[in-house]
Amino acid sequence: MNDPVRRFRSPALTAARFVAQRGLLRPVVWRLVRVTVTGHEHLRGLKGAFIVVANHSSHLDAPLIFGALPWRWAKHLAAGAAADYFFDVKWRTWLTVLFFNAYPVDRSGGRNRPRLSKALIEAGVPLLLFPEGGRARNGEGIRRFKPGAAALAIGTDVPVVPIGLVDAQRAMPRNRSWPVKGRPPVRVVVGDPMRAAEGESVEDFTSRLQQEVTRLSTREDDA
Template identity: 55%
Template structure:
């Protein structure tokens, strides 16, 4: 199992109706991690956008994807058809999970966001729920079908829901969404271990565990 640490979930308390969850994408763990991190009242009807050419290419994968992740196919080569389907879902009040990078990152870094989610939020007057996933690419990187043994916890960090401002263009709103996700991703990176030894004592010959250079202590 993958250990999950969730932050910012309290910011979702006033969210209801249709909305679009937007997140960075680096692992096949991302969708189940998000579904597990969200309050059940919000995740229950959340529909995840999944690449039609990968998750819906054979009958068994299509069935499992739709069953466990409530996923719908997105044709990455025909955006207009995909937008028609997502629009129908939003029109009927179904919230969506979208990975605007379009594909999984190979190294955990975040690629530029495509503007589809921002455009849908503006068109339907609905909020965007930005979040960042930290550590999923290390837990189960591309090329693996099962999480790495001994992996560290994965963090899911929710940001404040975003609404397009009056007069804000799709490009401007998309950049604001991307900036928010990037800031969440950076601010929730694991902190390096803290040294318990005072740096001023590192070269003190009387401090246990320190060493002297050959010239130290020479007359």
């Protein structure tokens, strides 16, 4: 019987992903933009599956998050990627899977994502989700979070790690396929893991997650 989640924890694919991420992608991105990462201390004690949520405004976002997280937490992290873009042609599918351990997300609201997302969490695979559902347009603030990440966290009883990405859109605006010149600064701010309170609704937890990501992504201190 075919196991749909087996590849996400495959030792061979994990080794290949280490080379792709740490040997290729991270050095290139870190050379093109000046990256500051804060908040690693919040990951101490984090075990098993979890969900990472972040603001989304640039194609730099996923590479920044994967590169910023210590390998211990990044090696099996699976990114939910738009099925209509990243899984539309074979070469892009292959690269997305190789670099980001990705799986397709149906942005039209189909049922494949919740079913597979839950199976991945139950198999111990952490997830990276962008609750805005797509990149914000240039100059646009964080858009209203969709409830999927909060609902999944509540339904599987796993923590959510909020991450704020600062100035990623300035470094690589929506209409560019490469970062702007001059190594613009970007920041990755990791927050404390969050859980839904007892009896908290999906809507209220979604709102709390958005508030925290907004706070982290607008921090101006250099801590």
